[in-house]
Amino acid sequence: MSLADAVNAAARRVPVRAVYALGLVPLALLVGRGVTGDLGVDPVKTIEHDLGLRALQFLLLGLCITPLRRFAGVNLLRFRRALGLTAFLYVALHLAVWLLLDLQLRWSEIGADLVKRPYIVLGMAGFAVLVPLALTSTDSAVRRMGAAAWRRLHRLTYAAVLLGAAHYLILVKAWPIEPILYALAAVALVLLRLWPSARRRVAAQG
Numbered sequence: 001m002s003l004a005d006a007v008n009a010a011a012r013r014v015p016v017r018a019v020y021a022l023g024l025v026p027l028a029l030l031v032g033r034g035v036t037g038d039l040g041v042d043p044v045k046t047i048e049h050d051l052g053l054r055a056l057q058f059l060l061l062g063l064c065i066t067p068l069r070r071f072a073g074v075n076l077l078r079f080r081r082a083l084g085l086t087a088f089l090y091v092a093l094h095l096a097v098w099l100l101l102d103l104q105l106r107w108s109e110i111g112a113d114l115v116k117r118p119y120i121v122l123g124m125a126g127f128a129v130l131v132p133l134a135l136t137s138t139d140s141a142v143r144r145m146g147a148a149a150w151r152r153l154h155r156l157t158y159a160a161v162l163l164g165a166a167h168y169l170i171l172v173k174a175w176p177i178e179p180i181l182y183a184l185a186a187v188a189l190v191l192l193r194l195w196p197s198a199r200r201r202v203a204a205q206g
Contacts (some may be wrong), residue, residue, distance in 0.1 A: 004073035011076055019079045023086035026054050027093075045100045051122070053095035056164045056182060058087035063161055070192075081137055084157070088134040091127050091164075119170035126163035129156045158190045166191040 001009075030050050033039050039046040062083040068074040103109050113120050133154055135141070142150045163187035169179040 002073070005072050011074075011079075013080075016078060016082050019082040020086065023082065023089075026050070027090075044097065048094060048097045048102060051097060051141060052164075052168065055087050055090035055094055056161075056168060056186075058083050058085055058090060059157070059161045059164060059181070060185055060189060062087060062157065062195060063186075067189065067192045085134060085137055088130050095123075095127055103141050119167050122163050122170065123167040126160045126167060129160040129163065133157060133160070138143065158193065161186045 030047060034043065034047070060078055065076050065080045065083075068076060099105060099110065103113070114124070132154060136145065136150065136153060145153070165179075165183040169183045172179050
């Protein structure tokens with residue numbers, strides 16, 4: 001048995017709900033840090049940053065699934081929805097912390113931030129892109145829309161990942177290595193997803 005076959009056999013024994021449960025572990029750890037007072041001098045910013053970073057990580061994990069199947073023969077497709085919905089949860093919490101705890105719904109300041117800080121606009125755009133994907137993540141939505149239309153809509157995942165990576169990269173300003181690596185990973189994974197489709201179109205035209 002190859003390594004890919006062994007991984008696939010093990011993955012078939014893992015219930016999807018286990019992925020949801022594991023996805024909540026970082027949130028539980030963050031809550032635990034809050035309870036013990038281990039969030040640093042600016043707890044709200046720490047929570048905001050952690051939630052946003054987790055969202056980006058889960059989006060990137062979701063994008064890894066197709067390349068893993070295509071290039072390594074590892075089939076984890078049954079977990080992709082769970083990863084996507086977990087990413088959406090973290091994005092929604094990240095936005096809620098910014099609105100409710102950071103700016104406390106002071107709408108004039110929120111509007112000023114949107115004008116002054118382009119990374120916030122990118123983050124809001126990423127959240128807006130994810131909303132229809134979360135709303136159409138059910139099997140019934142696939143049946144209503146049809147598989148082809150559903151797949152076209154869910155290509156917006158690429159935009160969401162790139163917007164999230166750009167949001168993080170511009171946010172930190174000082175250009176440390178971590179956000180650069182996340183941005184490079186996002187671009188590479190999107191290209192890996194798009195490359196076979198582009199190659200097929202070129203072959204068809206030729």
